[in-house]
Amino acid sequence: MNGPTFTIDGRSVPFTEGQSIIQAAREAGIYIPHLCYHPEFRPHGSCRLCVVEAGGRSVPACSTPAVAGQQVRNRTERLDRMRRTLVELLFVEGNHFCPACPKSGNCKLQAVGYWLRMLDTPFPYLFPRRELDASHHDVLLDRDRCIFCELCVRASREVDRKNLFAIGGKGTRCRLLVNSPDGRLGSSGLSLGDRALQVCPTGALLPRKGAFHVPVGRRLYDGRSIAESDE
Amino acid sequence: MTDGARNESGGLRRVRIDPVTRVEGHGRVTLLLDENNRVAQARLHIVEFRGFEKFIQGRPCEEVPILVQRLCGICPVSHLLAASKVLDQLAGVERLTPAAQKQRRLLHLGQVLQSHALHFFYLAAPDLLFGFDSEAQRRNIIGMLERNRDIALQGIRIRKYGQEVIRIICGKRIHGTGPLPGGMNKPLTGADRDHLLADIEQVVRWCQEGLALVRGIYLGNKEYQTRFAVFPSNFLSLVRPDGALELYDGRLRARDAEGQTVFDQVECRDYQRHLREEVRSWSYMKFPFLRALGSGNGWYRVGPLARINNCDSITTPLAEQARREFVQHGAGRPVHASLACHWARMIEALHCAEAIRELLDDPELLGRDLLVEGETSRREAVGVIEAPRGTLFHHYRIDGEGLVAKANLIVSTTSNNQAMNEAIRRVAAEYLDGRTLTEGLLNHIEVAIRAYDPCLSCATHALGRMPLRVELYDAGGELLNTLVKNGK
Numbered sequence: 053m054n055g056p057t058f059t060i061d062g063r064s065v066p067f068t069e070g071q072s073i074i075q076a077a078r079e080a081g082i083y084i085p086h087l088c089y090h091p092e093f094r095p096h097g098s099c100r101l102c103v104v105e106a107g108g109r110s111v112p113a114c115s116t117p118a119v120a121g122q123q124v125r126n127r128t129e130r131l132d133r134m135r136r137t138l139v140e141l142l143f144v145e146g147n148h149f150c151p152a153c154p155k156s157g158n159c160k161l162q163a164v165g166y167w168l169r170m171l172d173t174p175f176p177y178l179f180p181r182r183e184l185d186a187s188h189h190d191v192l193l194d195r196d197r198c199i200f201c202e203l204c205v206r207a208s209r210e211v212d213r214k215n216l217f218a219i220g221g222k223g224t225r226c227r228l229l230v231n232s233p234d235g236r237l238g239s240s241g242l243s244l245g246d247r248a249l250q251v252c253p254t255g256a257l258l259p260r261k262g263a264f265h266v267p268v269g270r271r272l273y274d275g276r277s278i279a280e281s282d283e
Numbered sequence: 284m285t286d287g288a289r290n291e292s293g294g295l296r297r298v299r300i301d302p303v304t305r306v307e308g309h310g311r312v313t314l315l316l317d318e319n320n321r322v323a324q325a326r327l328h329i330v331e332f333r334g335f336e337k338f339i340q341g342r343p344c345e346e347v348p349i350l351v352q353r354l355c356g357i358c359p360v361s362h363l364l365a366a367s368k369v370l371d372q373l374a375g376v377e378r379l380t381p382a383a384q385k386q387r388r389l390l391h392l393g394q395v396l397q398s399h400a401l402h403f404f405y406l407a408a409p410d411l412l413f414g415f416d417s418e419a420q421r422r423n424i425i426g427m428l429e430r431n432r433d434i435a436l437q438g439i440r441i442r443k444y445g446q447e448v449i450r451i452i453c454g455k456r457i458h459g460t461g462p463l464p465g466g467m468n469k470p471l472t473g474a475d476r477d478h479l480l481a482d483i484e485q486v487v488r489w490c491q492e493g494l495a496l497v498r499g500i501y502l503g504n505k506e507y508q509t510r511f512a513v514f515p516s517n518f519l520s521l522v523r524p525d526g527a528l529e530l531y532d533g534r535l536r537a538r539d540a541e542g543q544t545v546f547d548q549v550e551c552r553d554y555q556r557h558l559r560e561e562v563r564s565w566s567y568m569k570f571p572f573l574r575a576l577g578s579g580n581g582w583y584r585v586g587p588l589a590r591i592n593n594c595d596s597i598t599t600p601l602a603e604q605a606r607r608e609f610v611q612h613g614a615g616r617p618v619h620a621s622l623a624c625h626w627a628r629m630i631e632a633l634h635c636a637e638a639i640r641e642l643l644d645d646p647e648l649l650g651r652d653l654l655v656e657g658e659t660s661r662r663e664a665v666g667v668i669e670a671p672r673g674t675l676f677h678h679y680r681i682d683g684e685g686l687v688a689k690a691n692l693i694v695s696t697t698s699n700n701q702a703m704n705e706a707i708r709r710v711a712a713e714y715l716d717g718r719t720l721t722e723g724l725l726n727h728i729e730v731a732i733r734a735y736d737p738c739l740s741c742a743t744h745a746l747g748r749m750p751l752r753v754e755l756y757d758a759g760g761e762l763l764n765t766l767v768k769n770g771k
């Protein structure tokens with residue numbers, strides 16, 4: 053191995069020029085938590101979960117290029133505490149009722165919460181009022197579960213070439229907008245095979261048929277953490 | 284909230300009822316005296332369930348069965364199954380495959396078994412074995428373990444077995460998944476079946492012993508048992524087409540206090556033609572009654588006592604034998620004693636164990652054909668099941684987008700509401716000494732409530748000791764006395 057390397061928590065990680073820290077880490081089998089990052093799409097840098105320490109600064113691993121010889125710290129108590137706080141905030145900003153969510157066991161938000169040992173949240177729940185959209189025959193849009201990662205926005209634009217989604221509003225009024233004549237999913241032309249639907253990390257965009265079809269024990273994160281099964 | 288609008292019961296006055304400010308985790312009872320200082324009314328204030336009905340409004344129907352099982356931590360499977368029955372019909376499925384049907388039945392039997400074991404061994408037996416007046420600290424499963432180790436361990440193991448049935452089917456002992464609209468989500472394997480078969484004989488035996496124990500206690504102190512909280516009532520339950528005991532499916536039967544049929548073989552979907560629900564100003568909870576008998580006389584009991592009184596037979600031999608002895612004790616009339624609930628409950632536990640054994644021997648249980656596609660979907664349906672505590676109704680209407688437009692749930696504790704009030708009233712009338720509440724009275728009230736195994740969160744939080752707050756009001760509506768007892 054003669055290519056450039058850097059280290060993550062003391063482990064040597066090879067990379068190719070232009071790769072981000074998270075890309076190199078993934079290839080080396082090192083998990084850096086993230087929610088808005090997806091290998092197929094350009095980094096978004098909004099969830100801040102992938103922030104690592106490099107060169108004396110805290111930087112998002114998804115949009116920071118790997119630098120030869122650099123010492124990156126990923127699993128520090130400080131970083132994990134910060135990440136846990138971020139996830140706690142995500143939980144209070146939306147209405148995430150995991151027990152009844154068909155995505156439970158396959159949900160990245162939930163899995164990352166488990167991985168960070170989040171047990172509760174010290175923050176008050178904001179209980180935002182967001183509209184549920186069941187107008188599509190095959191797909192449910194439950195805005196309560198949206199974390200504004202914009203993966204669907206990117207996938208719909210870049211892969212499906214439909215440009216169906218956008219994020220609008222600020223603060224507790226922030227919500228996923230649907231680009232259709234009446235602003236509802238039913239008239240949007242979204243179809244079950246759309247990548248936008250598949251990349252949603254939570255249960256916000258969800259096929260309606262098939263809820264709870266995968267038995268407990270065989271779901272993505274049953275018996276293995278998100279670090280072990282990260283896509 | 285103050286109920287000042289109506290003066291419902293003659294000389295009785297305003298009673299402050301405020302479920303919001305009630306002591307957290309306590310069951311709350313108010314006793315109302317009449318002009319002559321006799322107990323005229325008793326009211327048990329129960330966490331109400333209409334919150335959930337509202338809560339699921341607007342939710343996608345496919346999520347509802349999993350959502351409603353959170354109603355309860357003790358019998359979530361009952362809600363899961365009742366709601367799933369509704370979902371089957373909404374999806375246009377009238378009949379499941381034999382394998383799916385049998386899995387659900389097995390799941391339900393496991394659920395009833397574990398719930399009955401929990402109730403009898405953890406909650407009721409300590410009272411029954413140690414006496415109601417014994418040291419409160421000992422009247423719990425820990426005290427049982429110290430003094431009646433074998434019985435306590437049997438209880439724990441029967442419960443564990445029931446939970447194991449649930450875990451095998453739902454993936455978790457509590458709040459798992461399994462039922463889908465039109466079927467189940469995974470086949471059972473031979474290994475699953477063998478795992479459950481390994482202990483079933485033992486479980487049947489333990490249930491027999493538990494039954495013998497409770498029957499012995501009941502008949503051993505017949506005088507007391509047949510005086511304590513005994514009152515006539517109607518009974519409601521599901522039965523099979525031939526009148527046999529039925530826990531999972533079947534049709535509705537109601538009998539009056541003399542055992543005469545009020546209605547029989549009523550299709551569950553027609554329940555509203557025969558049952559009505561009344562709202563009373565002092566409670567957020569509804570009071571259901573048999574329409575034919577009117578709101579005054581039509582209240583009824585559900586649960587083990589109702590089911591054993593109502594059925595003509597039980598399909599499994601040991602439980603049927605036990606039922607006959609029970610019927611003999613009634614001497615031609617339904618058994619009305621509240622404490623007979625415990626006896627009836629253990630007859631059912633034995634039936635569950637026997638029925639589980641039968642199902643495990645049935646090759647169809649392992650069938651892999653588990654899902655049926657519906658043809659014409661519907662917008663409204665009713666699912667009824669005999670939950671451990673009694674008949675449970677789930678009734679939903681959905682809109683064109685599959686969102687719940689309206690939900691009506693009648694949970695067993697709601698049905699037994701009036702019966703529990705009546706039981707408390709009887710006990711209070713007998714044991715209230717003057718105008719002061721005593722610890723002894725509280726104990727007796729607790730025992731009377733417990734016979735109905737109500738779904739109060741407090742009924743189980745405290746290792747068999749029910750945290751209770753009793754308030755005594757005179758005919759002028761003045762609070763005379765409050766006695767609070769904590770769980771531990």
Ligand code: SF4
Binds near residue numbers: 205251252253254256
């Ligand atoms: S709907 Fe899903 S993918 Fe789209 S922004 Fe919300 S959470 Fe992200």
